[in-house]
Amino acid sequence: MQSFNEFDVNAAITAMNAAVEAEDYAEAARLKKLIADAGAKPSGWPTELVPAWLFDRCEKLGFRYPTPVQVAAFSARPAQDVVLRAATGAGKTLAYLMPLLAVVLAQPLEARGVRTSEAVASAPNLSPTDAMAVLAPALITMRSERAKSTPESLTLRGAPLAIIVVPNEALCEQVGGIAYSLLGGYARASRTWEPGARDSLFKFKGPKGSRIVLWAGTTGDSASGLRAADCDLLITTPDGLASAAAATTDALPLGSLAAIILDEADALLDAPGCQWLLRSAPPSCVRFVAGATLTDGVIAAVMERGLLRAPACLAEGDGSSRTLTEAFVGEAVPKRRTALPPSLIHQATFAPTEGERLLLLVRMMRSDLRAYERAVNERAVKAAAAEAFAEEAAESAVQALGPRPRAVVFAADEPAAKEVARALRDALWGDHAIAVLLPETGMEPMLLADRFRRAGGAQQGFKPGVAAGQSASVLVAPLATARGLDFANVTHVFTLGLPPLSAAEYVHVAGRTGRVGQAGQGVVSSIMSGEGELASLRAMAAAELGLDLMKLEDEDGAEALGDEDLSELRRRLEDGFLLLSTEAEPEGDEPDPAAE
Numbered sequence: 001m002q003s004f005n006e007f008d009v010n011a012a013i014t015a016m017n018a019a020v021e022a023e024d025y026a027e028a029a030r031l032k033k034l035i036a037d038a039g040a041k042p043s044g045w046p047t048e049l050v051p052a053w054l055f056d057r058c059e060k061l062g063f064r065y066p067t068p069v070q071v072a073a074f075s076a077r078p079a080q081d082v083v084l085r086a087a088t089g090a091g092k093t094l095a096y097l098m099p100l101l102a103v104v105l106a107q108p109l110e111a112r113g114v115r116t117s118e119a120v121a122s123a124p125n126l127s128p129t130d131a132m133a134v135l136a137p138a139l140i141t142m143r144s145e146r147a148k149s150t151p152e153s154l155t156l157r158g159a160p161l162a163i164i165v166v167p168n169e170a171l172c173e174q175v176g177g178i179a180y181s182l183l184g185g186y187a188r189a190s191r192t193w194e195p196g197a198r199d200s201l202f203k204f205k206g207p208k209g210s211r212i213v214l215w216a217g218t219t220g221d222s223a224s225g226l227r228a229a230d231c232d233l234l235i236t237t238p239d240g241l242a243s244a245a246a247a248t249t250d251a252l253p254l255g256s257l258a259a260i261i262l263d264e265a266d267a268l269l270d271a272p273g274c275q276w277l278l279r280s281a282p283p284s285c286v287r288f289v290a291g292a293t294l295t296d297g298v299i300a301a302v303m304e305r306g307l308l309r310a311p312a313c314l315a316e317g318d319g320s321s322r323t324l325t326e327a328f329v330g331e332a333v334p335k336r337r338t339a340l341p342p343s344l345i346h347q348a349t350f351a352p353t354e355g356e357r358l359l360l361l362v363r364m365m366r367s368d369l370r371a372y373e374r375a376v377n378e379r380a381v382k383a384a385a386a387e388a389f390a391e392e393a394a395e396s397a398v399q400a401l402g403p404r405p406r407a408v409v410f411a412a413d414e415p416a417a418k419e420v421a422r423a424l425r426d427a428l429w430g431d432h433a434i435a436v437l438l439p440e441t442g443m444e445p446m447l448l449a450d451r452f453r454r455a456g457g458a459q460q461g462f463k464p465g466v467a468a469g470q471s472a473s474v475l476v477a478p479l480a481t482a483r484g485l486d487f488a489n490v491t492h493v494f495t496l497g498l499p500p501l502s503a504a505e506y507v508h509v510a511g512r513t514g515r516v517g518q519a520g521q522g523v524v525s526s527i528m529s530g531e532g533e534l535a536s537l538r539a540m541a542a543a544e545l546g547l548d549l550m551k552l553e554d555e556d557g558a559e560a561l562g563d564e565d566l567s568e569l570r571r572r573l574e575d576g577f578l579l580l581s582t583e584a585e586p587e588g589d590e591p592d593p594a595a596e
Contacts, residue, residue: 008343009040010089010514013065020064040319046074050102053206057182060203063094068319070095075321076313078103083299083308083324084290086317087340088511093178093486095315096164096261096288101182104259104286105161109232112157113207137210139180140227141173157211160234160252162259165274167267168237169216169439170481175263176214176235183210183232217243228252241273245280257281261288262307264483266298266504269305278307292511293504300329340507340545341514341522348526349552350534357497357527358420361409362427364525365474368405368492369431403489407432408512409476410495414438420496421476428474435472437481482508495526500536503544525552 012035019028045055045066058064069086073095076082084095101109120131164179166172177185184204213231217240228234228244228251236244244252260281268274278287287308289299302308303324310326351357409424411417421436428434475487479498482505490513495501501509513522526549528534534551541547 008341008514009035009038009068010087010091010341011343012038013067017062017064021062040068043071045098046071049074050098051106051206053204054098054102054182056205057184058098061181066094066098067091067317069315069317070098072315072319072321073099074103075315079284079286081287081308081312082289083294083302083312083314084288085294085299085314086292088292088507089341089486089514090292090317092290092292093175093263096263096290097179097182100162100259100261100288105232108161108256108258109207109210112232113209116157116209135208137180137184137204137212139176139185139212139214140231141214156230157209157232158230159228159254159256160213160231161256162233162261163257163277164233164235164261164263165241165268165277166235166237166263167483168481170437170485171263171483172214172216172235172237172240174486176212179212179233179235183207183212215240215244217241238268238271238273241271241277245273245276254281257285259286259288261290263290265289265291265302265307266293267291267483269298269302269307274307293507299324304329340510340547343522344510344514345523345550346510346541346547347523347550347552348528348534348537350528350531352530354497357529358423358427360527361494361496362424364494365405365407365428365492366431368523372405403491404473405491406487406489407474407492407494408485408487408490409474410479410482410493410498410509411476412498413478413480414440416497417476417478424474424476432474433472434474434476437475437477439478439481479505479509482512485512487512491522493522493524497527497529500528500533500540503540506537506541506545 012031016028016031016035019025019031043066044064045058047055050058067086067090069084069090069092073082073084076099082096082099084092086092086095116134120126120134123131164175166175184206210232211227211230212233212235213227215234215236217237234252241252254277260277262268262274289302289308291298299308299314303310303312303326308324310324310328312324313321314324315321349360351360409420411420417436418438421434424432425434477485479495493510493512495509510522510524513524526534526537528537538549538551541549
């Protein structure tokens with residue numbers, strides 16, 4: 001029997017939710033027993049704390065069974081500060097959003113919803129369109145303001161009830177999307193496009209008219225545009241807070257604030273904007289601090305700086321919880337090993353030049369894809385031999401094997417990510433569609449993320465799945481965006497030519513796969529620039545994370561070719577000519593891959 005630390009509870013809960021969705025209750029019961037045998041406590045949301053509308057919403061969104069840290073988050077007493085510490089992909093965003101909506105904001109959100117509904121009912125000459133705009137939830141950014149025709153007297157909800165702070169704009173939009181879905185929004189990009197979907201806002205039973213405002217405070221965003229007087233949840237970054245603090249007017253009123261959440265808190269400790277928020281907020285504000293790399297030392301520092309107030313509740317990824325008193329700060333706190341999902345495969349290799357690293361990356365990605373296609377074909381042939389229809393056999397094979405390979409590739413910075421994306425587009429034509437995340441210089445992160453999410457299901461091939469949906473199956477991103485990015489069914493994560501990462505950096509990079517809600521086993525591959533860098537990375541992983549990174553030899557990057565694989569041999573030769581010759585090319589103007 002596996003212990004909890006050896007058992008991937010995220011994968012098991014994902015499979016259990018999928019089994020219930022498919023009405024395979026025998027499989028769900030088997031998985032529930034496996035989780036219990038590993039030492040976890042499989043259960044539903046605490047019905048005595050979660051209101052009926054939110055419980056119903058979770059079921060409609062596929063969040064029937066919470067992860068251990070999500071259950072443990074409800075262990076806190078009313079008005080008690082909470083620390084959420086769990087492995088990457090354990091569902092920490094939902095772990096703070098659920099108690100926030102169910103307990104901390106339950107009454108004020110309900111009161112605002114009633115007031116909004118009454119205002120609509122008593123408004124003279126209000127068109128159905130305007131009424132719908134007021135009663136429906138809204139996700140508001142600087143680029144998506146609501147219709148100007150809506151009567152202002154009906155739209156003002158008041159100052160923020162909660163402020164969620166995250167490290168970057170991409171994570172800001174991701175958290176906003178989850179909060180929007182819980183409050184009735186229809187997140188079509190991640191759900192079905194068919195009319196009458198179960199998560200439609202017309203079936204939402206919770207508070208009406210919730211307003212979620214995203215404020216990243218990026219270059220060109222003026223604090224005067226912050227709609228803080230018409231906001232229930234504000235999701236922002238340290239830059240956004242700093243711009244609000246520096247404004248001459250009261251750009252961000254805090255009088256109604258009931259909760260502050262610091263997501264990826266170890267990256268926010270020294271941000272001036274966060275310091276300003278915590279100094280200026282009402283004393284009664286509940287604080288949530290969440291992260292995958294929160295060591296005991298970091299938590300003690302957070303408490304010592306007054307960001308958390310004792311006694312606080314520490315909710316762990318294994319479902320346990322305990323109280324942190326003031327004595328915790330002065331205790332000798334050993335460095336705590338940071339956890340990663342145990343089902344991940346970790347491997348590493350090196351190549352001395354940029355072209356050789358790109359060539360190795362392409363061969364590894366194509367090899368993974370060919371192995372998947374062969375497995376699908378083999379299963380389909382066996383199913384067809386059993387007198388099943390060919391189309392049904394292929395679909396059954398895809399469902400059994402999980403999603404088509406989808407990868408995130410991390411480069412050093414935005415210029416490097418742009419160049420890697422250009423090279424992969426040329427080399428992987430017909431196999432993968434490439435998107436590149438450039439938060440500072442490229443397409444809006446939300447639109448780019450939407451393209452990558454659209455390829456998140458199980459597609460049988462490139463043309464019917466990826467290309468037809470104008471989606472992307474590979475996302476290239478700079479290392480700085482690694483924290484918190486959550487995309488469905490990422491099967492592979494690659495790093496390309498990065499210096500040896502710290503333990504915290506490696507955890508956040510590797511944690512883009514093996515997350516709650518993802519099918520299949522995740523593989524993390526590091527392609528280093530030299531043998532010394534490879535040795536340093538492997539030593540860090542062994543000493544600080546307890547991981548044995550498998551060293552890939554030259555022949556491991558691609559499978560052996562048979563006598564008849566002439567087309568694959570041609571592709572390999574083309575790859576070598578294309579990628580190895582780019583190093584000798586003079587620099588010139590290239591089209592922006594983010595705009596393609």
